[in-house]
Amino acid sequence: MTRYAMCIDLHRCVGCHSCSVACRTWNDLPMDIIYNPVLGGVCEGTWPNVHRNYLPTLCMHCKNPECVPCCPTGASQQDEDGVVWVDSKICMGCKVCVNACPYGMRDTSHMVRRFDEFVRKCTFCKERREMEPGADPYCVQTCHQNARVFGDIDDPDSAISRLIGRSDTFRLLEELGTDPQIYYIPDMGGTR
Amino acid sequence: MDMKQYQAENAEIQYKHRYWGWQIALYLFLGGLGGGILFLTWVLSAFVFPGVDMTQAFMLPNFIALLVIAFGLFCLVEELGQPPVFYRAYVTATSIIKWGAVLLTIASFGSLFWLLGNWSPESPVLGFLSVFNFFGGASGLWLGAAGIAGFGIMVYTGVMLSTLKAHSFWSTPALPILFTTSALSTACAGIMLSLCGWPGVADMATAAAAHEAHELLHTLDIILAFAELSILLIMVLSFLGAGNRTQQRVAKRWIKGSTAPIFWIGMIGCGLVAPLLLNVSGIPGASTLACVLVLCGGCLLRFLCVWSDDRQPLEGENRYYFRQKHADMAFASYYTKSGKELERGENFAYIDNLY
Numbered sequence: 001m002t003r004y005a006m007c008i009d010l011h012r013c014v015g016c017h018s019c020s021v022a023c024r025t026w027n028d029l030p031m032d033i034i035y036n037p038v039l040g041g042v043c044e045g046t047w048p049n050v051h052r053n054y055l056p057t058l059c060m061h062c063k064n065p066e067c068v069p070c071c072p073t074g075a076s077q078q079d080e081d082g083v084v085w086v087d088s089k090i091c092m093g094c095k096v097c098v099n100a101c102p103y104g105m106r107d108t109s110h111m112v113r114r115f116d117e118f119v120r121k122c123t124f125c126k127e128r129r130e131m132e133p134g135a136d137p138y139c140v141q142t143c144h145q146n147a148r149v150f151g152d153i154d155d156p157d158s159a160i161s162r163l164i165g166r167s168d169t170f171r172l173l174e175e176l177g178t179d180p181q182i183y184y185i186p187d188m189g190g191t192r
Numbered sequence: 193m194d195m196k197q198y199q200a201e202n203a204e205i206q207y208k209h210r211y212w213g214w215q216i217a218l219y220l221f222l223g224g225l226g227g228g229i230l231f232l233t234w235v236l237s238a239f240v241f242p243g244v245d246m247t248q249a250f251m252l253p254n255f256i257a258l259l260v261i262a263f264g265l266f267c268l269v270e271e272l273g274q275p276p277v278f279y280r281a282y283v284t285a286t287s288i289i290k291w292g293a294v295l296l297t298i299a300s301f302g303s304l305f306w307l308l309g310n311w312s313p314e315s316p317v318l319g320f321l322s323v324f325n326f327f328g329g330a331s332g333l334w335l336g337a338a339g340i341a342g343f344g345i346m347v348y349t350g351v352m353l354s355t356l357k358a359h360s361f362w363s364t365p366a367l368p369i370l371f372t373t374s375a376l377s378t379a380c381a382g383i384m385l386s387l388c389g390w391p392g393v394a395d396m397a398t399a400a401a402a403h404e405a406h407e408l409l410h411t412l413d414i415i416l417a418f419a420e421l422s423i424l425l426i427m428v429l430s431f432l433g434a435g436n437r438t439q440q441r442v443a444k445r446w447i448k449g450s451t452a453p454i455f456w457i458g459m460i461g462c463g464l465v466a467p468l469l470l471n472v473s474g475i476p477g478a479s480t481l482a483c484v485l486v487l488c489g490g491c492l493l494r495f496l497c498v499w500s501d502d503r504q505p506l507e508g509e510n511r512y513y514f515r516q517k518h519a520d521m522a523f524a525s526y527y528t529k530s531g532k533e534l535e536r537g538e539n540f541a542y543i544d545n546l547y
Contacts, residue, residue: 092273
């Protein structure tokens, strides 16, 4: 069974926000919505041994998503490959899923006209992957540092499985039991 | 920007804008109030005064319940991103919202049919309503359905928030208990204010039973106000002492932060302690004032709780949204709305001013 996941190497991320720009361009997002903010930029350490930490985020496509069962219309769905997405034709914009997401990775489009507002989120570029089977999400393709690796985590020979297997990874808010499918390789400081 | 100034502002900012507005807070209050009135009128009619016809005494309370539920539903629908397709809320069985929508529908129609079945207005303008008196044949059934659904609504308003475990302050079993207690308390106040009012025409036996019901509700309201005060203080103080970081931050804001005046003076003082004292004082007219204060306190509780929607921030999230809110968005808005291309030097000068 295919189960899509992403691994982000924080040691490679330089906080250039290319992934955010790529995502916004591909999905034609309004100004105040972003699917994959690069958080952080906080300085750590003591001069001269200082560095900045960045935390690129996106929907965690959790195995046990909080946002899917709470949806009253059934618009919030999870495919068999683990991708969580919102059917804009069914969504009525009640924002329960937005409040249910512990990561704050869902948003409503406030800049479109009233009566046409629905919840939006990252879908691992579902439409793009349907058009071009085997294609990576746009943020993965754009990352010039190759910090993002996308693939089938259930396939032991996939790049992401091998990367996670040989690295010390962590996931965000694991204690909530959502089983997020975005893995992070921690930043150790300095350069590689 | 100076780092100390940044940290000071950062401590109080919401890392992301609030998703649910005043409509949801008002809806939770009105839903609880309406559901509570329907539940209590059913219990009083069916179990406390089974031998007395309380229909005329409970006409106005039920009419008010129907109105507040209808207005609450209007607020809920108005808050939707796509109000015209609100009927989609009835689809998914796993969603707590769906069960809330079903309960509200049953309560509304039960209450409406009960009212139509028992209301025979003499006024020529409203006289046509008498044609619906055939609903009166199953009066007990309508009130029973509305009462049971009303109980469900009272519980549901708290359960809906407590299932959202992303928000630590909501995700506690104490919240449904608090909301149910508050709903019952406000319902007592609502019924006491409207008992035997228009359009009901009570005879002597009904008026005597209504007076007895008023005394009973008065005692019940004192007990409920005391229970609500205890639950509220236990919940907030235990969050402050033993909660996680998010719960502690919210509890601190309630107890000694920006919402402390609303909490201590508005909710605890005017909404709970003052009605308690007024109710036990026995001063003529004090009970009416106490009822009004209880209603205001219940409303304030829902607003404070809905606005305590803090989520555990991810690392660096505060900084990101602070910059976006105060600088990037302002710059983007200025740049896109001014309709003119800024010179390169102007751009940098503008950004510097923002920071």
